Amino acid sequence: MRVTHRARPMRPSPRITALAAWLVLAVPVAAQETAAPARPDAKAKAKAKAKPRRDPRGFYMGRQIADVMSFQGADWLFRNTREQEEQPEAMLDALKIPPGATVADVGAGAGYTSMRLARRVGPEGTVLATDVQPEMLAMLADNMKAAGIKNVRPIRATQTDTKLPEGKVDLALMVDVYHEASDPETLLKGLRKALKPGGRLVLVEFRGEDPEVPIKPEHKMTLKQVRRELEPQGFRFKDSLEFLPWQHIIIFEKPKADEPKQD
Numbered sequence: 001m002r003v004t005h006r007a008r009p010m011r012p013s014p015r016i017t018a019l020a021a022w023l024v025l026a027v028p029v030a031a032q033e034t035a036a037p038a039r040p041d042a043k044a045k046a047k048a049k050a051k052p053r054r055d056p057r058g059f060y061m062g063r064q065i066a067d068v069m070s071f072q073g074a075d076w077l078f079r080n081t082r083e084q085e086e087q088p089e090a091m092l093d094a095l096k097i098p099p100g101a102t103v104a105d106v107g108a109g110a111g112y113t114s115m116r117l118a119r120r121v122g123p124e125g126t127v128l129a130t131d132v133q134p135e136m137l138a139m140l141a142d143n144m145k146a147a148g149i150k151n152v153r154p155i156r157a158t159q160t161d162t163k164l165p166e167g168k169v170d171l172a173l174m175v176d177v178y179h180e181a182s183d184p185e186t187l188l189k190g191l192r193k194a195l196k197p198g199g200r201l202v203l204v205e206f207r208g209e210d211p212e213v214p215i216k217p218e219h220k221m222t223l224k225q226v227r228r229e230l231e232p233q234g235f236r237f238k239d240s241l242e243f244l245p246w247q248h249i250i251i252f253e254k255p256k257a258d259e260p261k262q263d
């Protein structure tokens, strides 16, 4: 895996990637170059195509909920430009994940982040990789096998059940996922239950405040909106890290039982 570290992250040119990002998030089936060994196969694509298309989108607290990104677009999650655009290793460095931790990669897709998390938590740690699409989890399992990674557990979640064990998770990480959750309140309740007291919930989201970020509006989030949605669900805002070219890293904590409630 290629790792890019830069003292000052270079901003990718929006002109170069805008079209690709727009196409994938609008019609997430475009065939693209990828480094990922597991890709959606033709049989699975045909099966998905045969299903009647449903528009599951709704609104939540004034925000349009985005469509779930189809497994058919999984190649895009391993696009060659992603390391430069999203700097996953720098993002994970900032979270200072200790070896031995139990980390939930919620909405893990085909495992782009799970793979990196697995190396960080080490053999004593566990990555609980959840997704609502079984096809994504099948690709994730193939990718982990090919990389010889054994500490990632794929978990089939639903929009109303995280399927995570209660009170066992040190860190729940959602990379480009929260804006797709069709029932945000139920998801947040489930994540709160899964976290240990003092455990962290981290959202990595494309900046809704920045019109230069070449992603469809409903696939972006503003910090204000994220706080508006998470704080009433019992998450304490800790920090928002803003060093990535396009994304917020928004860190919340589940308060310990004896801590006073946030204002």
Ligand SMILES: C[S@@+](CC[C@H](N)C(=O)[O-])C[C@H]1O[C@@H](n2cnc3c(N)ncnc32)[C@H](O)[C@@H]1O
Residues within 6 Å of the ligand: 068, 069, 077, 106, 107, 108, 109, 110, 111, 112, 113, 130, 131, 132, 133, 136, 157, 158, 159, 174, 175, 176, 177, 180, 181, 182, 187
């Ligand atoms: C844009 S992809 C990002 C995948 C991965 N986090 C990455 O960065 O490569 C969003 C993923 O979240 C999943 N997803 C959407 N809502 C979810 C939910 N409530 N629980 C678990 N997964 C969810 C989708 O199926 C999709 O695989």
